[in-house]
Amino acid sequence: MSIPTVIETRELVRDFKKTRAVDRMTFSIEPGEAVGYIGANGAGKSTTIKMLTGILKPTSGHVRTCGLDPMRQRVEVARRVGVVFGQRSQLWWDLPLRDSFAILGAIHRMDEPTTRARTDLLVDQLEMGPQLGIPVRSLSLGQRMRAEIAAALLHSPELLILDEPTIGLDVLSKQRLREFLVAERRERGTTLLLTTHDMGDIERLCDRVLVVDRGRLAFDGTLPGLASTVGAQRMLVIDLATPTPDLHDVPGATLVESESGGLRQRLAFDAETTTVAAVLAHVSSRHEVRDLTIEEPDIEDVVRRIYAASGRG
Numbered sequence: 001m002s003i004p005t006v007i008e009t010r011e012l013v014r015d016f017k018k019t020r021a022v023d024r025m026t027f028s029i030e031p032g033e034a035v036g037y038i039g040a041n042g043a044g045k046s047t048t049i050k051m052l053t054g055i056l057k058p059t060s061g062h063v064r065t066c067g068l069d070p071m072r073q074r075v076e077v078a079r080r081v082g083v084v085f086g087q088r089s090q091l092w093w094d095l096p097l098r099d100s101f102a103i104l105g106a107i108h109r110m111d112e113p114t115t116r117a118r119t120d121l122l123v124d125q126l127e128m129g130p131q132l133g134i135p136v137r138s139l140s141l142g143q144r145m146r147a148e149i150a151a152a153l154l155h156s157p158e159l160l161i162l163d164e165p166t167i168g169l170d171v172l173s174k175q176r177l178r179e180f181l182v183a184e185r186r187e188r189g190t191t192l193l194l195t196t197h198d199m200g201d202i203e204r205l206c207d208r209v210l211v212v213d214r215g216r217l218a219f220d221g222t223l224p225g226l227a228s229t230v231g232a233q234r235m236l237v238i239d240l241a242t243p244t245p246d247l248h249d250v251p252g253a254t255l256v257e258s259e260s261g262g263l264r265q266r267l268a269f270d271a272e273t274t275t276v277a278a279v280l281a282h283v284s285s286r287h288e289v290r291d292l293t294i295e296e297p298d299i300e301d302v303v304r305r306i307y308a309a310s311g312r313g
């Protein structure tokens, strides 16, 4: 038996009066994939997600989530999908966090021991033990986002949809959340679909990117593929211990700038032909490296360039 496709849209359309928010969108997502769904504000991301989860009715076209019709089988879809919308909470603000998990367990018709075991596991993995007795309204943004993700995963869904999961979080909170999501996917094979404006989310979590431009699918492929499509490259900024001749001979990398007599050098590198580790190994075998930072292409800039390339910039 073949494994069913987790998400399938064909010629999906949603109109709001005069606005076509989603325009003949066709894509499929297979079990275990992690897909970033990106695009400018108003491009149609939320509208797509709402149609995938049965919140909005398509104007026309075909959509299946976990093999189900989201409008007609909304309850069944909710049983198999976890959703986190950054701004909208699924937790009870005035109750201690642990009560929200108990209520959600009951909503999902889980028995108490199962709810308790699953809560314990998620609380442990997300390091939320100290917050269980605190009302949700008193949690920090990072704590609340972890709680939202735990709540969305309580019933062990096969698909997790996240709308801007790391927006507003500090560097450490972002990192912990991403590590958790990577482990969740590895251990349970959960399929991930996330919208984000943060290239770091895509880079660390996703192996595929969909770019939406005014309701239409403008790109479907890998992140390095996306960046190279528009000629955007990651930059490696290398700080050296002593003034160093220009690093012209690093395979897969091109010197862009050299400052302070070669103490700081900026290299563009092609993620399809080399890695940060390989560049670093090459340079540090010849020179003493003090520090290294990576400058990512700006996601908005990449999206702008995709739009420009499609003649609609």
Ligand SMILES: Nc1ncnc2c1ncn2[C@@H]1O[C@H](COP(=O)(O)OP(=O)(O)OP(=O)(O)O)[C@@H](O)[C@H]1O
Pocket (backbone or CB within 6 Å): 016, 019, 020, 021, 039, 040, 041, 042, 043, 044, 045, 046, 047, 048
């Ligand atoms: N309920 C609504 N009524 C009218 N127009 C809407 C409605 N919801 C969305 N739209 C319009 O549809 C288009 C797509 O909006 P959508 O919220 O899907 O974009 P988005 O990509 O999620 O944007 P953002 O990154 O800002 O969240 C926009 O032009 C928006 O104004």
